[in-house]
Amino acid sequence: MATAPRIITLSLNSAIDQTITVPGFALDSVNRVVATQTDAGGKGVNVACFLAHVGHAVALAGLLGRDTSALFTRHFAATGVTDITVHVHGATRTNLKIIDPDGGSITDLNFPGPGVSTADVDAVLRSMERAASGGLDWLVLSGSLPAGLPSSIYAELTTWGQKQGARVVLDTSGAPLADALAARPDIIKPNQDELEALVGSPMSDQDAVAAAAGRLVADGIGLVVVSRGPEGAILRDRHSAWLAVPPDVPVASTVGAGDAMVAGLVHAAIRGLPLNETARQATGFALGALGEIGPRLPDPDRIEALARQVTVTPLDVG
Structure with a gap:
């Protein structure tokens, strides 16, 4: 019988990471792509998959766009992550990374994702509560917030995790980080x-x-x-x-x-x-x-x- 996850990582703003290799990449020029790779990504997704990679039972909570959810479903099955995500209308955002091996440069183009609401977050919280019913040791809150959510969300979720008896890890920036400090992750x-x-x-x-x-x-x-x-x-x-x-x-x-x-x-x-x-x-x-x-x-x-x-x-x- 599989071990019930006692680690939850949260990804409210997941991403499809598309990495392309372009030797000699230059602006205002025709560039030739020599390799491309598409991965299910986003900070919380990555943390969950990395923890599963070294043998931990972990569940991934958060939001995914229905139009592109199949890529993530396959990835979670392949890596052994328990999927407790909530699917919303639209497509998960794309992050494009251009690697120039000749010049040693890496260029990021990060797209916006679908707008979400506090009702969507409430659905995520319900999925987390079900997953944590048998006990929770760790809650990892990672990444930026999608449009439509207040910056106080991570502070509220930090408090929730602590009430479950979990240790809370926070990896974000800007107002969501500043607001969450009062909850003392x-x-x-x-x-x-x-x-x-x-x-x-x-x-x-x-x-x-x-x-x-x-x-x-x-x-x-x-x-x-x-x-x-x-x-x-x-x-x-x-x-x-x-x-x-x-x-x-x-x-x-x-x-x-x-x-x-x-x-x-x-x-x-x-x-x-x-x-x-x-x-x-x-x-x-x-x-x-x-x-x-x-x-x-x-x-x-x-x-x-x-x-x-x-x-x-x-x-x-x-």
């Missing part, structure tokens, strides 16, 4: 740009990032993880702060790297790893995604090998 994972927008000031070095993360921890956030691209990530909780610096690896695509880090954080927490090893594990997951075209991870042994190459050092936070 257990883990947040902004990148540096998102953190700067949140606190309203630029940060010139890692000490400034660690200090800003520390202020959020002091306000009641259990763990703040700030991703900084090739410079690594800073993790800070109530007891310590760590810098995780990845090795220099070839980048096939950046699709899903941040979502892989979120999955790595949850995976490490379930394994009971200390914060320094959590930093190593989460960065290893992100590195694994960087080596794949589209939102994918290599096999778990490869992820572990990448994690062992991550340099983790403590930060002096006073």
Whole structure:
């Protein structure tokens, strides 16, 4: 008998990720596509599939456009994710990523999705309540919000998850992130740009990032993880702060790297790893995604090998 999922990831603004490879891509020019790949995506979708990839029972809640739902249904069946999504009128949005292997550039074109209503979110919440009836350990809230929803939705869902006894992970930006802080999610994972927008000031070095993360921890956030691209990530909780610096690896695509880090954080927490090893594990997951075209991870042994190459050092936070 299959294990009932005790992890729910939420994707209110899923996407069809279309990745095209165009050597020498240039604006105002005829470009030749040499390869194309279409994947079911969106941050919550990616986190769910990555967690299932390393052996966790996970359910994916959220909204999908009926016109394009078949792609997602096939993907969930192939990856072992329990599908508890709600289908709405229209098509799920498309994100187009143009990869130029000659110039080393990656260009994103993100389309809007169908407008939704709070009634649609109520239907999602009912599906989550049914899935959580046997207990819920983790709730992962990821991604932007579709048009028509108030920015307070993630704050409300954070409170709901906590009432179920779950630890809540939040990976979003802008007003939805700012509004949700009052509900004190257990883990947040902004990148540096998102953190700067949140606190309203630029940060010139890692000490400034660690200090800003520390202020959020002091306000009641259990763990703040700030991703900084090739410079690594800073993790800070109530007891310590760590810098995780990845090795220099070839980048096939950046699709899903941040979502892989979120999955790595949850995976490490379930394994009971200390914060320094959590930093190593989460960065290893992100590195694994960087080596794949589209939102994918290599096999778990490869992820572990990448994690062992991550340099983790403590930060002096006073």
